[in-house]
Amino acid sequence: MKNIKITIDGKKIKAQEGQTILEITRKNKIEIPTLCFHPDLEAKAGCRLCLVEIKGKKGMHTSCSTKVEQGMEIITDSLKIRRARKTNLELLFAQHREECNDCVWYDKCRLLKLSKEYGLNINRFSDRKKDFPCYQFGPSIVFDTSKCIDCRNCVEVCHNQGVNFFDIKEKNSFFEVVPTKDKKRDCIYCGQCLAHCPVGAFESVGEYEDIEKPFMDKSKVIVVQFAPAIRTSIGEAFGMKPGEVVTDKLVAAIRKLGVDKVFDVSVGADFTTMEEAKELMEKIKKGKGACLSSCCPSWVKFVEFNYPEFISCLATTRSPHIILGALIKTYWAQKEKIDPKKVKVISIMPCTSKKYEVERDELEIEGVEPVDYVMTTRELVRLLKKKNIDLRTIKPEPADHPLGIPSGAGVIYGATGGVAESALRTAYYMITGKNLKNVNLKDVRGMEGIKKAEINVKGLKAKIVVVTGTGNAIKILEELKKNPKAYAAVEVMACPGGCIGGGGQPLPSTPETRKQRAEALYQIDAKKKLRLAHESPIVQKVYKEFLNNEKTIHKICHTRYIKKTREVRI
Amino acid sequence: MPNQDIISKLKQSGLKGRSGSSFPTGLKWESVRNAKAKKKYIICNAAEGEPEVFKDDFILKNYPEKVVEGIKIALKAMDHSSAYIYINKNYFKKYGQKLKRLIRKLPIEIFQKKTEFGAYIGGEETSIIESIEGKRAEPRQKPPHPTQKGLFGYPTLVNNVETFYYVSKIVEGKYENTRFYSISGEIKNKGVFELPEDWIIKKVLEQTGNWPEFDFFAQIGGGGEGEIFLPQELDKPVQYLASIIIFNKEKTDPYVLMGKWVDFLMKGNCDKCAPCREGLYRIKEMIDKKKLEKETLDDLFLVLEETSFCPLGRGSTAPFKSLISKVLK
Numbered sequence: 084m085k086n087i088k089i090t091i092d093g094k095k096i097k098a099q100e101g102q103t104i105l106e107i108t109r110k111n112k113i114e115i116p117t118l119c120f121h122p123d124l125e126a127k128a129g130c131r132l133c134l135v136e137i138k139g140k141k142g143m144h145t146s147c148s149t150k151v152e153q154g155m156e157i158i159t160d161s162l163k164i165r166r167a168r169k170t171n172l173e174l175l176f177a178q179h180r181e182e183c184n185d186c187v188w189y190d191k192c193r194l195l196k197l198s199k200e201y202g203l204n205i206n207r208f209s210d211r212k213k214d215f216p217c218y219q220f221g222p223s224i225v226f227d228t229s230k231c232i233d234c235r236n237c238v239e240v241c242h243n244q245g246v247n248f249f250d251i252k253e254k255n256s257f258f259e260v261v262p263t264k265d266k267k268r269d270c271i272y273c274g275q276c277l278a279h280c281p282v283g284a285f286e287s288v289g290e291y292e293d294i295e296k297p298f299m300d301k302s303k304v305i306v307v308q309f310a311p312a313i314r315t316s317i318g319e320a321f322g323m324k325p326g327e328v329v330t331d332k333l334v335a336a337i338r339k340l341g342v343d344k345v346f347d348v349s350v351g352a353d354f355t356t357m358e359e360a361k362e363l364m365e366k367i368k369k370g371k372g373a374c375l376s377s378c379c380p381s382w383v384k385f386v387e388f389n390y391p392e393f394i395s396c397l398a399t400t401r402s403p404h405i406i407l408g409a410l411i412k413t414y415w416a417q418k419e420k421i422d423p424k425k426v427k428v429i430s431i432m433p434c435t436s437k438k439y440e441v442e443r444d445e446l447e448i449e450g451v452e453p454v455d456y457v458m459t460t461r462e463l464v465r466l467l468k469k470k471n472i473d474l475r476t477i478k479p480e481p482a483d484h485p486l487g488i489p490s491g492a493g494v495i496y497g498a499t500g501g502v503a504e505s506a507l508r509t510a511y512y513m514i515t516g517k518n519l520k521n522v523n524l525k526d527v528r529g530m531e532g533i534k535k536a537e538i539n540v541k542g543l544k545a546k547i548v549v550v551t552g553t554g555n556a557i558k559i560l561e562e563l564k565k566n567p568k569a570y571a572a573v574e575v576m577a578c579p580g581g582c583i584g585g586g587g588q589p590l591p592s593t594p595e596t597r598k599q600r601a602e603a604l605y606q607i608d609a610k611k612k613l614r615l616a617h618e619s620p621i622v623q624k625v626y627k628e629f630l631n632n633e634k635t636i637h638k639i640c641h642t643r644y645i646k647k648t649r650e651v652r653i
Numbered sequence: 654m655p656n657q658d659i660i661s662k663l664k665q666s667g668l669k670g671r672s673g674s675s676f677p678t679g680l681k682w683e684s685v686r687n688a689k690a691k692k693k694y695i696i697c698n699a700a701e702g703e704p705e706v707f708k709d710d711f712i713l714k715n716y717p718e719k720v721v722e723g724i725k726i727a728l729k730a731m732d733h734s735s736a737y738i739y740i741n742k743n744y745f746k747k748y749g750q751k752l753k754r755l756i757r758k759l760p761i762e763i764f765q766k767k768t769e770f771g772a773y774i775g776g777e778e779t780s781i782i783e784s785i786e787g788k789r790a791e792p793r794q795k796p797p798h799p800t801q802k803g804l805f806g807y808p809t810l811v812n813n814v815e816t817f818y819y820v821s822k823i824v825e826g827k828y829e830n831t832r833f834y835s836i837s838g839e840i841k842n843k844g845v846f847e848l849p850e851d852w853i854i855k856k857v858l859e860q861t862g863n864w865p866e867f868d869f870f871a872q873i874g875g876g877g878e879g880e881i882f883l884p885q886e887l888d889k890p891v892q893y894l895a896s897i898i899i900f901n902k903e904k905t906d907p908y909v910l911m912g913k914w915v916d917f918l919m920k921g922n923c924d925k926c927a928p929c930r931e932g933l934y935r936i937k938e939m940i941d942k943k944k945l946e947k948e949t950l951d952d953l954f955l956v957l958e959e960t961s962f963c964p965l966g967r968g969s970t971a972p973f974k975s976l977i978s979k980v981l982k
Contacts, residue, residue: 126794127925128794128926128962129925129926129927129962130926130927131926131927131928131956131960131961131962134960141959142958142960143959143960145960148794149794150796163955163959166952167959170928170952170953170955170956171927171928171956171960174928174931174932174935174956175927175931177931177935207949208935208938209938211931211934232927233924233927233930235925251789256916256919256920257919257924257930257934258923
């Protein structure tokens with residue numbers, strides 16, 4: 084890249100050819116408002132707020148999409164720029180029906196922030212979309228088109244996922260974003276539309292109108308379990324840095340809601356690791372076909388709907404919160420002498436798709452659902468704030484026994500590559516009888532879409548591929564179609580960076596925040612003495628006392644998958 | 654003819670693109686010719702879509718062989734090139750077979766414009782490229798310009814039907830600095846006329862027997878984005894798109910007229926950027942209510958002209974501004 088010199092607001096600044104004006108201004112801490120711009124996506128330059136003037140060029144230019152050139156003189160603030168930004172903001176405001184109290188952006192709304200900065204007359208124009216419809220995507224996501232500002236980020240992100248659930252249709256001289264009616268395409272509930280919508284036109288089902296309901300049921304023993312990915316992200320909503328580890332504060336905060344027990348889904352992950360490692364071991368030993376991970380319900384749905392020929396390759400092991408939910412209602416309930424029907428399990432998840440997963444009938448155990456309710460990280464945040472529980476000041480408390488102490492392997496489940504790494508640590512032990520000398524499988528860590536590694540297990544070479552984003556997974560599935568032995572293990576998480584970038588997480592979700600959230604999970608693991616699922620005392624105890632026969636193991640820890648036709652009805 | 658020759662001939666002729674942008678043709682050709690690439694594309698834009706503009710229709714009807722000849726010259730001038738004729742459905746119906754017969758074995762493909770993706774924007778050059786690539790007809794960010802990175806990422810020359818027609822005339826040595834005028838509205842001789850490009854509009858109207866005897870105003874540059882001129886302002890040549898529409902001042906309801914424009918623009922735009930999508934809608938609201946608020950209108954004109962993504966939005970204010978200031982005052 085060639086170094087060039089440009090001027091911004093009279094100040095000489097060094098830049099590199101190929102960079103956009105916005106990249107340079109952000110780097111130099113020069114404030115330019117943006118709305119539709121998202122670092123994960125192409126600059127679509129639709130909202131026309133990041134306007135600048137360029138000497139010698141007519142009109143105003145969007146800094147997100149304009150590349151710098153040698154000698155360029157850029158002005159980022161002038162009366163004309165302010166007037167144009169204000170007018171465009173008023174136009175955007177008028178197509179967005181406000182429902183601020185119930186918005187996923189809540190106290191981080193950029194429209195509102197900018198409206199104050201630019202002295203907006205937010206009622207200058209009438210709401211163009213006030214009668215626009217709401218669509219519900221299964222039990223997971225609501226798309227309220229009356230809030231949509233037509234930036235089409237959702238269309239792009241869904242396309243990148245290989246899902247293409249959105250169409251752009253013409254109606255009354257407007258091209259509008261609508262969910263498709265095509266029966267060959269279906270939502271996988273990953274919620275990346277939500278995570279990339281700048282104005283909260285998407286929310287998860289129940290967000291936030293139902294956040295108190297699950298806790299109201301006083302006739303039940305209420306058990307809350309929280310996912311691995313949350314401990315390094317929820318702090319952001321309370322003004323902490325991304326990646327700040329708040330596990331025990333989170334436990335204390337949840338306990339303060341008046342629940343009976345707080346368990347850690349990472350313990351469930353240790354059981355998932357045990358079972359998935361067994362499946363993986365079989366595949367590695369037999370050397371035929373790949374074992375596809377199955378913790379991510381969006382990925383599972385993607386396979387069931389788009390690539391049913393791979394259903395038989397999906398690991399039958401249930402996802403961590405489903406296994407832990409099942410153990411709570413069986414093993415733990417028996418110990419505590421509680422009728423499982425009286426136990427209510429609430430999972431706090433970084434995920435919109437888990438709301439869908441818990442409704443799958445095949446997960447029921449003797450008429451009892453392992454998990455009764457799923458709440459997103461954001462929903463928990465709102466509930467805590469409503470109850471004036473502040474994560475910054477609360478005194479940390481450990482999770483409850485006996486399902487509260489996970490291995491480090493169970494914690495890294497929240498990041499892409501974590502499931503594969505955990506399962507391999509244990510599979511290696513199962514095959515060789517020894518632990519890996521170095522349990523850090525760094526090749527499968529990091530934010531890249533596709534990561535590959537090869538492990539030598541007792542002379543057998545096992546190829547592993549770790550994928551984030553279902554769009555990237557298509558490449559691997561197509562490869563496997565041609566060569567079924569291309570990989571022994573395939574881990575796929577639908578969301579960028581894994582669950583830490585899930586559709587239920589605090590906003591915004593950017594490459595930077597996701598990186599920090601993931602790194603913090605690996606730090607938790609690195610600091611733990613217990614880093615292998617098979618060495619976990621609680622895992623060993625439960626296998627000895629309860630999961631000691633194939634029938635029980637199968638009932639609690641395994642499931643099946645079904646070829647799917649379109650589920651979402653529009 | 655050697656390549657250098659055609660470029661200098663085009664430059665000498667002073668020919669400017671006839672789609673409305675008036676970019677010097679020689680420069681555009683030179684830019685594509687000089688670009689280094691394994692492949693190059695030539696696109697003939699036959700997607701004429703603006704109301705009351707029908708000169709490409711006329712040329713395709715009467716001189717299709719000259720248009721194809723012009724494309725052929727471009728194919729020769731650009732190494733490793735192939736061409737597309739991007740044509741609207743209606744013109745394809747009328748002239749498709751004839752064009753195919755003329756093309757024979759030349760590397761020219763006829764591409765029918767997809768009507769579902771907005772009518773008008775489909776004529777903007779980067780939108781044409783997107784459309785041929787199978788995407789929605791939406792404008793692209795420039796730079797890179799199509800001459801550097803156009804269709805499928807290769808250097809691409811986009812010229813209008815009329816431009817190619819005149820390229821062939823230039824090569825024949827028969828170019829006499831004329832252009833095709835679409836003349837319509839409340840006149841006696843509606844039609845397309847090939848006349849000198851430097852004639853003032855008044856002369857064009859007089860010579861074609863179309864100078865009105867009643868009080869009138871004219872829209873110059875197309876029935877969607879053309880600017881309004883009063884009779885005494887017609888002492889200059891047409892600058893961009895050569896379309897002249899005459900309105901009887903007494904009989905024309907300016908609000909109905911503005912309503913037509915705004916409906917056309919709203920239907921024809923791609924809705925990608927906020928000022929064009931929402932700004933035009935708010936102008937429509939005011940027109941429907943017959944209540945123009947000056948301050949708001951000024952703000953909307955500003956954002957349309959200066960912050961729209963593409964030329965469609967940026968040029969959309971001209972008819973409203975000029976009608977309001979000259980006729981509605």
